[in-house]
Amino acid sequence: xxxxxxxxxxxxxxxxxxxEVVLRSELADYSPVRGSMVIRPWGYGIWxxxxxxxxxxxxxxxxxxxxxxxxxxxxxxxxxxxxxxxxAPELAVVTRAGGKELEEPFVIRPTSETIIxxxxxxxxxxxxxxxxxxxxxxNVMRWEMRTRLFLRTSEFLWQEGHTAHAxxxxxxxxxxxxxxxxxxxxxxxxxxxxxxxxxxxSEKFAGAVRSYCCxxxxxxNKALQAGTSxxxxxxxxxxxxLKFQSEDGQEEYAWNTSWGVSTRLVxxxxxxxxxxxxxxxxxxxxxxxxxxxxxxxGEDTTPVREKADEVAKRLKAAGVRVKIxxxxxxxxxxxxxxxxxxxxxxRIEIGPKDLEQGQLALARRLTPEGEKRKAxxxxxxxxxxxxxxxxxxxxxxMETAIARxxxxxxxxxxxxxxxxxALEGGAGFVxxxxxxxxxxxxxxxxxxxxTIRVLPGEEFRSPETPSKCVSxxxxxxxxxxxxxxx
RNA sequence: CGGGACGUGGCGCAGCCCGGUAGCGCACCUGACUGGGGGUCAGGGGGUCGCCGGUUCGAAUCCGGCCGUCCCGACCA
Numbered sequence: 001x002x003x004x005x006x007x008x009x010x011x012x013x014x015x016x017x018x019x020e021v022v023l024r025s026e027l028a029d030y031s032p033v034r035g036s037m038v039i040r041p042w043g044y045g046i047w048x049x050x051x052x053x054x055x056x057x058x059x060x061x062x063x064x065x066x067x068x069x070x071x072x073x074x075x076x077x078x079x080x081x082x083x084x085x086x087x088a089p090e091l092a093v094v095t096r097a098g099g100k101e102l103e104e105p106f107v108i109r110p111t112s113e114t115i116i117x118x119x120x121x122x123x124x125x126x127x128x129x130x131x132x133x134x135x136x137x138x139n140v141m142r143w144e145m146r147t148r149l150f151l152r153t154s155e156f157l158w159q160e161g162h163t164a165h166a167x168x169x170x171x172x173x174x175x176x177x178x179x180x181x182x183x184x185x186x187x188x189x190x191x192x193x194x195x196x197x198x199x200x201x202s203e204k205f206a207g208a209v210r211s212y213c214c215x216x217x218x219x220x221n222k223a224l225q226a227g228t229s230x231x232x233x234x235x236x237x238x239x240x241x242l243k244f245q246s247e248d249g250q251e252e253y254a255w256n257t258s259w260g261v262s263t264r265l266v267x268x269x270x271x272x273x274x275x276x277x278x279x280x281x282x283x284x285x286x287x288x289x290x291x292x293x294x295x296x297x298g299e300d301t302t303p304v305r306e307k308a309d310e311v312a313k314r315l316k317a318a319g320v321r322v323k324i325x326x327x328x329x330x331x332x333x334x335x336x337x338x339x340x341x342x343x344x345x346x347r348i349e350i351g352p353k354d355l356e357q358g359q360l361a362l363a364r365r366l367t368p369e370g371e372k373r374k375a376x377x378x379x380x381x382x383x384x385x386x387x388x389x390x391x392x393x394x395x396x397x398m399e400t401a402i403a404r405x406x407x408x409x410x411x412x413x414x415x416x417x418x419x420x421x422a423l424e425g426g427a428g429f430v431x432x433x434x435x436x437x438x439x440x441x442x443x444x445x446x447x448x449x450x451t452i453r454v455l456p457g458e459e460f461r462s463p464e465t466p467s468k469c470v471s472x473x474x475x476x477x478x479x480x481x482x483x484x485x486x
Numbered sequence: 487c488g489g490g491a492c493g494u495g496g497c498g499c500a501g502c503c504c505g506g507u508a509g510c511g512c513a514c515c516u517g518a519c520u521g522g523g524g525g526u527c528a529g530g531g532g533g534u535c536g537c538c539g540g541u542u543c544g545a546a547u548c549c550g551g552c553c554g555u556c557c558c559g560a561c562c563a
Contacts, residue, residue: 005498086563145487145561152562205563228563297521333523351522361522
């Protein structure tokens with residue numbers, strides 16, 4: 001709104017483009033604290049819509065929300081060996097409170113496994129108390145060395161689910177249930193189709209037995225870890241004495257899972273759909289799905305204003321999130337640019353000509369191939385059709401993203417040379433066989449900057465199972481998807 | 487933490503080399519005309535030049551130190 005500068009084009013410098021879109025579409029702003037950001041109403045509205053959708057899906061599958069404290073005794077974090085090793089460098093620690101030095105320092109939660117399982121231990125006595133299926137919406141803090149708006153901020157908002165089960169099988173099932181929910185949510189709501197599967201040892205969560213993940217491909221063909229679901233085994237249960245008496249009277253440790261997605265998803269949305277004109281927000285996530293711009297010209301603007309009110313009221317009744325932009329200090333053209341930059345899916349123009357014709361002018365954020373930017377529809381038809389048009393736009397965004405992901409995937413890579421060649425050629429996910437040797441990951445990372453993003457789940461594997469490891473040494477034990485990542 | 491760049495009205499920048507009235511574009515305020523893809527004209531408000539010190543009659547400009555930001559790398563569930 002304020003400036004007339006064009007955005008840096010995506011192809012020129014994707015990261016400059018990304019920063020400009022986030023700032024100038026009013027999703028977020030830099031805060032006075034290093035590495036943390038302020039989420040502005042437009043960005044927060046998108047996050048709220050994500051929250052609502054996920055929360056519904058969690059509740060439908062038997063999960064409940066709860067809230068646990070921000071501060072965690074340092075000693076808790078230190079109990080699980082891998083956990084503290086993984087998180088130690090990025091902990092923010094409170095050492096002073098109430099005017100004096102604390103005997104026991106607290107850490108600002110980087111994640112809440114420890115404090116939550118310490119409470120579960122008090123609540124669970126019998127197998128009849130299991131499973132415990134809880135989720136919390138909260139902020140966490142990780143003092144990362146280098147930060148980027150939404151993608152890696154020192155403080156971020158997320159949901160973290162934590163469950164306890166009587167058997168390993170049931171916990172594993174839960175882990176996969178959530179992975180499926182994440183995938184469905186990312187596809188149907190963000191239009192950001194992820195690859196799902198297992199993480200390699202080197203990439204798994206600090207303290208987990210196995211980590212499953214969603215990896216989505218951004219427009220610059222880099223992968224974004226968009227969500228994780230961890231099978232924790234009994235690692236935490238043993239450290240926090242989370243035990244129960246089984247049906248046959250034995251004392252056993254519970255089996256845990258934890259899973260989370262964060263405001264990083266907003267960044268993923270930006271990098272999946274945005275273009276050189278700014279953000280494109282999928283209709284289901286858009287805080288405002290259609291903005292009405294009344295054309296206030298001539299002597300008497302009352303009829304146009306009244307029509308705008310009436311159309312807005314009827315669209316609201318039809319379930320469309322609609323807003324009227326009747327600001328008089330800026331021109332209609334300036335509003336169009338602003339709405340495009342913010343990614344509002346549809347714009348409706350109502351002017352004196354439309355009143356005469358009994359029509360509305362509809363402009364979509366992305367003009368379909370071969371169509372004019374504005375479509376003039378009879379008023380009744382426009383109002384009746386808009387909900388369908390929004391759904392169609394949503395579907396189109398998802399299909400476009402799937403097509404792009406598949407078009408940028410390279411399968412059947414057999415040698416390190418081919419792997420490098422594919423990545424240098426700008427490929428997204430590159431599939432190959434792998435022996436399971438971490439040294440191969442190291443080698444590839446050094447020469448290409450790419451890592452194993454995921455051991456793809458069944459539905460993503462190549463028709464032909466690779467037999468040899470891409471390194472040339474040994475047989476392949478699993479197919480893997482390589483990519484450069486955020 | 488290593489390499490590089492940069493800190494000047496709200497935002498983006500020029501001025502610095504060669505010391506001498508702090509400037510430009512956008513934004514903002516007032517008024518008029520305008521209004522269907524970033525309006526025009528006229529008038530106006532706003533800046534301890536990142537901080538501390540030094541040199542000098544005089545420092546945005548020269549010198550020293552500090553702080554901060556961004557990019558690349560390392561780091562990162």
